[in-house]
Amino acid sequence: MATLKINLSYIHDNIDKLSDFTNSHSCEWSLVVKILGTHRETLKELLKSPIIKRVHSLAVSQWQTLKVIKDIDESMVTMFIKPPVISNVENIIRYADISFNTSLPTLQALNEEARKQNKIHRVIIMIEMGELREGIRREGLIPFYKSVFRLSNIEVIGLGTNLGCMLGITPTYDKLIQLVLYQQLLEVMFKRKLPLVSGGSSISLPLLKKGKIPKGINHFRIGEAAFLGQSPLYNKRFGELHTDAFTFDANIIELYKKRGHSDDIISDAAIGHSVIADPGNEQNQLSLEEPSFRAVVDFGMLNVDAQNLKPFSKSVSFFGNSSDMTVYDLGENPKHYKTGDILSFKPNYMAVAKLMIDRFINKELII
Numbered sequence: 001m002a003t004l005k006i007n008l009s010y011i012h013d014n015i016d017k018l019s020d021f022t023n024s025h026s027c028e029w030s031l032v033v034k035i036l037g038t039h040r041e042t043l044k045e046l047l048k049s050p051i052i053k054r055v056h057s058l059a060v061s062q063w064q065t066l067k068v069i070k071d072i073d074e075s076m077v078t079m080f081i082k083p084p085v086i087s088n089v090e091n092i093i094r095y096a097d098i099s100f101n102t103s104l105p106t107l108q109a110l111n112e113e114a115r116k117q118n119k120i121h122r123v124i125i126m127i128e129m130g131e132l133r134e135g136i137r138r139e140g141l142i143p144f145y146k147s148v149f150r151l152s153n154i155e156v157i158g159l160g161t162n163l164g165c166m167l168g169i170t171p172t173y174d175k176l177i178q179l180v181l182y183q184q185l186l187e188v189m190f191k192r193k194l195p196l197v198s199g200g201s202s203i204s205l206p207l208l209k210k211g212k213i214p215k216g217i218n219h220f221r222i223g224e225a226a227f228l229g230q231s232p233l234y235n236k237r238f239g240e241l242h243t244d245a246f247t248f249d250a251n252i253i254e255l256y257k258k259r260g261h262s263d264d265i266i267s268d269a270a271i272g273h274s275v276i277a278d279p280g281n282e283q284n285q286l287s288l289e290e291p292s293f294r295a296v297v298d299f300g301m302l303n304v305d306a307q308n309l310k311p312f313s314k315s316v317s318f319f320g321n322s323s324d325m326t327v328y329d330l331g332e333n334p335k336h337y338k339t340g341d342i343l344s345f346k347p348n349y350m351a352v353a354k355l356m357i358d359r360f361i362n363k364e365l366i367i
Contacts, residue, residue, distance in 0.1 A: 001251070001298065001360070001361070001362045002248070002249065002250045002251060002297070002298050002299045002303065002361055002362065003248070003249045003361070003362040003363070003364050004246060004247075004248050004249075004347070004352070004355045004356065004361055004362070004363050004364070005246065005247040005248075005249065005364045005366060006042055006245065006246060006363060006364065006365050006366065007242070007244070007245045007246070007247075007366040008042075008045050008046065008049075008245075008365055008366065008367050009366070009367065010229075010242035010244065010245040011046065011226065011227060011242075011245050012046075012049045012051050013242060014225070014226050014227070014229055014241045014242055014245070015031065015049075015051050015052065015054070015055065015226055016051050016054070017239065017240060017241060018222060018225060018226055018241070019051070019054035019055065021205075021208075021209075021239065022220060025208055025213075026215075026218065027200075027208070027217070027218050027219065027220055028056040028196075028218060028219050028220075029055060029056060029219065029220040029221070029222050030055060030056050030057045030058065030059040030079050030081075030219070030220070030221050030222070031052070031055045031057075031058050031059065031222065031223070031226055032059045032060070032081065032201075032221050032222060032223030032226075033046070033058050033059070033060055033065065033069075033223070034059075034060045034061050034062065034065065034223065034353065035223055035224075035227050035349060035352050035353045035356060036065070036356050037062075037065065037353070037356040037357035038062070038064050038065050038068050038357070039356050039357075039363060040068055040072070041363070041365065042356070042363065042365060043065075043068055043069060043072060044072050045365055045367060047069070047072050047073050047076065052076075056077065056219065057076075057077035057078060057079045057097070057098065058076055058077070058078055058079065059078075059079040059080075059081045059221055059223075060078070060079075060080065060081065061080070061081055061082045063080065063084075063088055063091040063092055063095055063096070066078050066080065066091075066092075066095035066096050067091070067094075067095050069095075070095050077097050077098070078095060078096050078097050078098070079096065079097065079098040079099070079100075080092055080096040080098070080099040080100065081099075081100050081221060082100060082134065083100065083101055083102045083103055083106060083126070083134050084099055084101070084106055084110065086105065086106050086109045089106070089109045089110050089112075089113045090113055092110065092113075092121075093110060093113045093114050093117050093119060093121055094117065096121075097121075097122060098121075098122040098123065098124065098157065099121065099122075099123055099124075100123070100124050100125075100126050100134075100160065101123050101124070101125055101126065102125070102126050102134050102135055102136050104144065104147055104148070107123065107148055107151060107154060108151065110123070110154060111151040111152065111153050111154045112153075114153035114154065115152065115153045119153065120153055120154075120155050121153060121154055121155070122154075122155045122156075122157045123148070123154055123155070123156055123157065124156075124157060124158045124159060124160050124196060124198055125144065125145065125148065125156065125158075125159050125160070126159070126160050126161060126162065127141065127159055127160070127161050127179065127182065128161070129161045129163065129175055129178065129179065130163065130175065131161075131162050131163050131165065133162055133165065134162060135161060135162065138178075138182070141182060141186070142186075142189065145186055145190065146190070149190060149192065156192070156194065157194065157195055157196050158183070158194045158195060158196030158197055158198060158219070159179065159182060159183055159186070159194060159196075159197060159198070160179075160196070160197070160198030160199060160219070161176075161179055161198075161199055162201075163175070163199075163201075163203070163204075165201070170203075170233070171199065171200060171201075171203060171204045171207065171213070172212075173207075173212050173213065173214060176199045176200075176213060176214050176217050177214045177216075179197055179199050179214075179216075179217065180197055180214050180215075180216030180217065183197050183216065184216075195218075196218065196219045197216055197217050197218055197219060198217075198219040198220070198221060199213075199217040199219075199220075200213060200217055200219070200220035200221070200222075201220060201221050201222060201223075201224075202222050202223060202224040202225040202226075202230075202231050202232055202238075203231055203232045203233045204217075204220060204231075204233075205220075205222070205225055205231045205233075205238050206231050206233050206234065206238065207233070208220075209239075223349075224349050225238050225241060227245060227246070227349075227352070228243060228245065228246070228348070228349055228352070229241035229242045229243035229244075229245070230243055232349075244346070246346075246347050246352050247344055247345070247346065247347075248304070248309060248344070248345040248346075248347045248351065248355060249342045249343070249344050249345075250297035250298055250299050250326070250342065250343050250344075250345070251297060251298045251340070251341075251342060252295045252296070252297055252337060252338070252339050252340060252341050252342070252343060253296050253297065253298050253325075253339065254295070254296040254339060255293060255294070255295045255296070255330075255333075255337060255338060255339050256293070256294060257291050257292065257293050257294070258291055258292070258293075258294045259291045260290065260291065260292060260329075275318070275319055275320065275329075292329055292330065292331050292332065293329070293330040293331065293332065293333040293337075294319060294327050294328070294329055294330065295316075295327070295328045295330055295337060295343060296325055296326070296327050297325065297326050297327075297328065297343055298324075298325065299324070299325075299326055299361070300321055300322055300323045300324035300325050300326055301321055301322065301323055301324075302323050302324055302358075303324070303354070303355065303358050303360065303361055304347070304351050304354050304355050304358070304361075305350070305351065305354070306318050306321050306326055308347060308348045308350050308351035308354075309345040309346070309347055309348075309351055310345060310346045310347075310348075311328070311343065311344070311345055312344045312345065312346060313335055313343070313344075315330060315331055315333075315334050315335055316328050316329070316330060316343060317329050317331075328343060
């Protein structure tokens with residue numbers, strides 16, 4: 001069975017280093033654990049370390065993960081970081097201490113459910129600042145907050161924005177200073193404190209290091225840097241973080257020398273991808289004229305997207321895949337691979353996230 005190896009000691013060390021870094025800039029941060037899905041064993045080992053107490057909260061985008069976290073450690077502060085579905089408000093109130101919101105009807109539903117559960121639910125209002133994803137329009141800021149402040153069981157603790165996730169909008173100083181000014185305006189107008197200004201994520205870390213983040217931005221939501229050691233701003237390692245906490249091992253289930261092209265009629269029936277169907281792909285500079293060794297491995301498109309995996313060996317390159325098998329070209333097989341051996345890959349963020357929720361992929365914890 002293909003295996004995702006997870007080095008918890010590297011992840012814990014990354015969390016510790018990020019806590020030191022954010023503390024040095026007088027900021028708090030939430031650890032975004034959505035990459036782990038609902039894998040209880042990994043979450044349990046993650047929460048066992050006292051290092052986890054250095055983060056403000058654990059943040060996710062699926063309430064099922066919130067439930068697993070609360071089952072493991074009820075005292076852990078949890079944050080739901082996408083606008084909730086109204087039909088899920090019971091679970092959000094039950095398992096999330098804080099949620100991000102953009103819709104007044106949803107907030108009203110959360111307020112009613114919080115009243116039923118005898119709770120005060122904390123919220124952060126997200127503002128649209130160019131990413132064109134979630135967030136209220138800036139011109140509607142004052143009336144929106146005025147309506148939310150009237151809700152009896154909702155406590156507004158701040159405001160935030162999302163940048164970089166969909167369009168890749170860079171969180172510039174000028175853009176983020178607007179968020180700080182909105183906080184100041186709201187506090188003066190309504191005479192209420194809004195302690196959290198959540199304007200950063202892993203993409204913001206290099207800018208924070210260079211002093212290009214306004215001092216009023218005091219909360220960050222960090223996932224990729226904690227687990228993969230890099231910032232998506234440049235897709236490079238950040239500081240001294242570990243970038244090798246995850247390794248994906250696939251088993252070779254067949255290895256033969258085969259030709260690189262097919263003389264048969266190719267139809268539209270294929271559900272997979274191959275360099276034969278796309279010979280111009282610059283990622284796969286293969287000579288399709290000469291036979292070469294091909295390794296068939298035990299994962300396919302249903303498990304993970306091959307383009308999100310980087311083979312550790314330079315002699316291994318993608319040839320094609322289908323629903324449950326993938327073929328790699330080994331050239332003349334200089335590493336002398338054989339059936340039963342393992343091909344190892346470095347997965348990116350999306351690969352890890354997909355592999356973690358796949359129950360057919362084995363997970364091996366390295367503690």
